[in-house]
Amino acid sequence: MREYLIGKNDEGNRVDRFVSQVLPRLPKSLLYKSIRLRRIKLNGKRCEISTRLREGDVLRLYISDEFFSDAPEEKRFLLAPAVVDILYEDDNILLADKKPGLLVHEDESEQVDTLIHRIQHYLYDKGEYRPEEEHVFAPALCNRIDRNTGGIVIAAKNAASLRILNQKIKDRELHKKYLCIVHGQLPRPSDTLRAYMVKDENKNQVEVFDSPAPGRRTMVTKYRVLDEKGRFSLLEVNLITGRTHQIRAHMAHIGHPLLGDTKYGRNRDNRDTGFRYQALYSYALTFSFSTDAGILSYLDGKTFTVPDVWFQREFEEGKIH
Known part of the structure; x- marks a missing residue:
């Protein structure tokens, strides 16, 4: 049995999505079967696939150990320089001025020096990103810019900001x-x-x-x-x-x-x-x-x-x- 205390950045996730993220090797069919057979419990009770998690909830997974990984997660972002051209920053977001030639995310070349890795390294050094305390969240980019184009890229520092910004971009409320x-x-x-x-x-x-x-x-x-x-x-x-x-x-x-x-x-x-x-x-x-x-x-x-x-x-x- 493994137990997860739901933190602020986990809040709002559906149970099935959260479990899929913490146990990526777990087949979807077995995930749904585990919920149906009460091998996944929320606050000691049965839960549904679509149940939304709240901060302070306790999720217990009575699932075979083979689907869990005890190996410490590699902090690949620390291999990138913690150098970011910051246009604006507050507790929730960071606006980076991406220069041409820098990838925003890793691609098939698996290049480590990317904008998101630089931002994560920068926030890690500041103590604002503690991956060992997070179950599923990491600071993330809300928009992309081609490698050879420069300009403003938005990074969300927490899950709530990421959800809001993704929706605002979808609704075209950012120009x-x-x-x-x-x-x-x-x-x-x-x-x-x-x-x-x-x-x-x-x-x-x-x-x-x-x-x-x-x-x-x-x-x-x-x-x-x-x-x-x-x-x-x-x-x-x-x-x-x-x-x-x-x-x-x-x-x-x-x-x-x-x-x-x-x-x-x-x-x-x-x-x-x-x-x-x-x-x-x-x-x-x-x-x-x-x-x-x-x-x-x-x-x-x-x-x-x-x-x-x-x-x-x-x-x-x-x-x-």
């Missing part, structure tokens, strides 16, 4: 603005572009079309020209829809690919520019809640902006033209 440099000069100082896209999962690339068709998803992109110099334009972009590679693919589709973008642009156009990554930055984030945000209500109406986007500075100084 981001982007800066980018494109090849050429736009025909209008501002515009709302509409097109239709299909993603090739194997190539991780988007194909864009002017007309709708079955399987094509609508993409809507607003832009405003901030400055023009020679063969390049500096834009502020607002995404009405949130599709894969939307800004990169949409701007390339209208004949103005991003500077440094080798996937949607042309190599010969970028060859002599010195740009290793596409000139794209998620530089502003606004919390605009239309529904209750619980412990994060204090963020409503606040906007956070990256103070110095390197390519914008170089553009304005005339170093990119």
